[in-house]
Amino acid sequence: MSRIHVNTTINGDATDYLCEAEDTLLDVLRDQLDMTGSKEGCASGDCGACTVRLDGRLVCSCLVLGAEAEGRTVETIEGMADGETLHPLQKNFIDKAALQCGICTPGILVAAKDLLERNPDPTEEEVRYWLAGNLCRCTGYDKIIRTVLETAAEMRGAA
Amino acid sequence: MKFETPQTIEAATALLAADAGARVLAGGTDLLVRLRAGQIEPSAVIDIKRIKGMSDITQEDGGWRIGAAVPCSVMGEHDGLKAAYPGVVEGAELIGSTQVQGRCTMVGNLCNAGPAGDSVPAMVAAGASVRIAGPEGTRDVPVIDIPLSPGKTSLAKGEFVTSVFLPARPARSSDAYLRFIPRTEMDIAVVGCAVNLSLNEDGTVKEAHVSLGAVAPKVLDVPEAAAALIGSKCEDAALEALATAATAAATPIDDKRGTVAFRKDVSGVLARRAAKLAYTRAMGEKS
Ligand SMILES: Cc1cc2nc3c(=O)[nH]c(=O)nc-3n(C[C@H](O)[C@H](O)[C@H](O)COP(=O)(O)OP(=O)(O)OC[C@H]3O[C@@H](n4cnc5c(N)ncnc54)[C@H](O)[C@@H]3O)c2cc1C
Ligand code: FES
Ligand code: FES
Numbered sequence: 001m002s003r004i005h006v007n008t009t010i011n012g013d014a015t016d017y018l019c020e021a022e023d024t025l026l027d028v029l030r031d032q033l034d035m036t037g038s039k040e041g042c043a044s045g046d047c048g049a050c051t052v053r054l055d056g057r058l059v060c061s062c063l064v065l066g067a068e069a070e071g072r073t074v075e076t077i078e079g080m081a082d083g084e085t086l087h088p089l090q091k092n093f094i095d096k097a098a099l100q101c102g103i104c105t106p107g108i109l110v111a112a113k114d115l116l117e118r119n120p121d122p123t124e125e126e127v128r129y130w131l132a133g134n135l136c137r138c139t140g141y142d143k144i145i146r147t148v149l150e151t152a153a154e155m156r157g158a159a
Numbered sequence: 160m161k162f163e164t165p166q167t168i169e170a171a172t173a174l175l176a177a178d179a180g181a182r183v184l185a186g187g188t189d190l191l192v193r194l195r196a197g198q199i200e201p202s203a204v205i206d207i208k209r210i211k212g213m214s215d216i217t218q219e220d221g222g223w224r225i226g227a228a229v230p231c232s233v234m235g236e237h238d239g240l241k242a243a244y245p246g247v248v249e250g251a252e253l254i255g256s257t258q259v260q261g262r263c264t265m266v267g268n269l270c271n272a273g274p275a276g277d278s279v280p281a282m283v284a285a286g287a288s289v290r291i292a293g294p295e296g297t298r299d300v301p302v303i304d305i306p307l308s309p310g311k312t313s314l315a316k317g318e319f320v321t322s323v324f325l326p327a328r329p330a331r332s333s334d335a336y337l338r339f340i341p342r343t344e345m346d347i348a349v350v351g352c353a354v355n356l357s358l359n360e361d362g363t364v365k366e367a368h369v370s371l372g373a374v375a376p377k378v379l380d381v382p383e384a385a386a387a388l389i390g391s392k393c394e395d396a397a398l399e400a401l402a403t404a405a406t407a408a409a410t411p412i413d414d415k416r417g418t419v420a421f422r423k424d425v426s427g428v429l430a431r432r433a434a435k436l437a438y439t440r441a442m443g444e445k446s
Contacts (some may be wrong), residue, residue: 045188058258063187068187130257
C-alpha cells in the first residue's frame with residue numbers, strides 16, 4: 001500500500017500529510033490533522049457542514065480527495081478567528097444565538113465569510129441562495145440569515 | 160485505487176487506455192458521491208484538472224471553447240460567455256449549491272449521462288460539440304451523441320472529453336434554459352427545457368432549436384417544436400404550437416417526483432416560457 005504524500009497550505013501554514021487515494025479532504029482534516037471544525041453531515045455534498053475554501057472557492061470537503069489538495073491552498077473554520085479575536089460573523093453568531101447544536105455552524109460561517117468578501121452588501125435573497133447548500137436542522141434559518149445581514153452592515157460601517 | 164494527475168492529454172489517454180477500471184475525475188460532484196456510496200470501485204481515478212488548457216475559456220472562430228475542467232461558477236463569472244450564451248450559462252449555474260458550483264463541470268454533467276443534467280439541454284440547443292481525445296487522436300462529436308442511456312456514453316476505451324465548443328451565432332440570437340423543481344434550489348429537474356433562437360432583421364424567427372431534459376432516457380432535440388417558431392415573432396399561436404409539439408415529444412416516466420401527464424404538460428409550459436425569454440433576449444441585441 002503506497003500512501004500519497006501531499007504538500008499543501010492550510011490556513012496559511014505549509015502542511016504535509018500521507019493519505020490513501022480514497023480519503024477525502026474532510027477525512028484528512030478531521031482524522032489526521034485534528035482539525036475537527038469541519039463536520040460530516042451527509043458525505044454526499046448536500047448539507048455543507050464540511051465547507052472549506054480550496055484555492056479561494058467554496059467546496060464541500062467531503063467531495064474533494066485529500067490527494068487533490070497537492071499544491072493548493074485550503075482555508076477552514078480553524079483559520080477564521082485571528083488568534084483569540086473572533087471574526088465578526090463568529091462573534092455575532094454567538095451573541096445573536098444563530099446556532100443551536102452547532103453542527104452546521106462552521107460550514108455556514110466559512111460560506112458566509114466568502115460571500116461577504118465577494119459582496120459586502122448582499123440582499124436577503126442573495127444570502128439565502130448563497131447558503132442554500134448549507135442545511136440547518138435546528139434554527140429554521142431565520143436567525144442565521146438575519147445575523148449574516150446584520151454582520152454585513154456592521155462590517156460596512158466599520159470599514 | 161490509484162490516484163493519477165497526468166499533465167498532458169496524451170498521458171491521460173494512455174492511463175485510461177491501459178486500465179479499463181480507471182475513471183476520469185473532473186469536479187467529482189458525481190464521481191465522489193458514487194465512490195463514497197460504494198456504487199463504483201474504480202481501480203484508478205484520473206484527475207484531469209492539471210492538464211494544461213483544461214481550465215480555459217477561449218474565443219474560437221467567433222464561438223467559445225470551454226475546457227472540460229472549467230467549474231460552472233467560473234462560467235457564471237465570465238461576462239463574455241454570459242453575454243454570448245446566457246442560456247448555456249444559466250443551465251450550468253443551476254447545478255447544485257454554491258459549494259457544488261465551485262467544482263462541477265458541464266462535461267462532468269454530460270458524461271455522467273443522467274437524463275436530468277441541467278447543463279445539457281442548452282448545449283444541445285446551441286448545437287454544441289465536444290472534443291474527444293483518445294489513443295487514436297482527437298475527434299469532434301455533437302453533444303447530443305454523447306449520452307446513450309442513463310449512465311452510458313458513447314466514449315470508447317481510453318477516450319475522454321477535453322472541451323466543449325459553442326459555435327458562433329449571428330446577430331439577434333439568444334437562448335434560455337428553464338427547469339421545474341419542487342423546491343427553489345438544490346433539486347433534480349423534473350423537466351428542463353432550452354430554446355436557442357436567431358431572428359431576422361424584422362424580428363421573425365429565422366432559426367430555432369428546442370431541447371428537453373428529464374423526459375426521456377436521454378436529452379431530446381425536438382425539431383418539430385422548433386419548426387413551430389420559424390417565421391413567427393413568438394406570438395401566442397406559435398407558442399401554442401410549440402407547446403403542443405414539446406408535450407407530444409416528451410416520453411417521461413412516472414416517479415415520485417412527477418407523473419407522466421404532469422411532466423408532459425410541464426414540457427409544453429417550459430418550452431413556451433423559455434422561447435419567450437430567448438426571444439426577448441435576442442431582440443435586446445438589436446439595441
Ligand atoms: C448536492 C448536489 C447537488 C446537485 N445538483 C445538481 C443539479 O441541480 N443539476 C444537475 O444537473 N446535477 C446536479 N448534481 C450532479 C453533479 O453536480 C453534476 O452532474 C456535475 O455537473 C458533475 O460534474 P463534475 O465535474 O463534478 O463531474 P465528476 O463527478 O468529476 O464526473 C462525473 C462523471 O463524468 C465522468 N467525466 C467527468 N469529466 C469527464 C471528461 N472530461 N471526459 C469523460 N468523462 C468524464 C466521470 O468519470 C464521472 O463518471 C448535484 C450534485 C450534488 C452533490
Ligand atoms: S458532509 Fe459534505 S456536504 Fe454534507
Ligand atoms: S444549529 Fe443544529 S444544524 Fe444548525
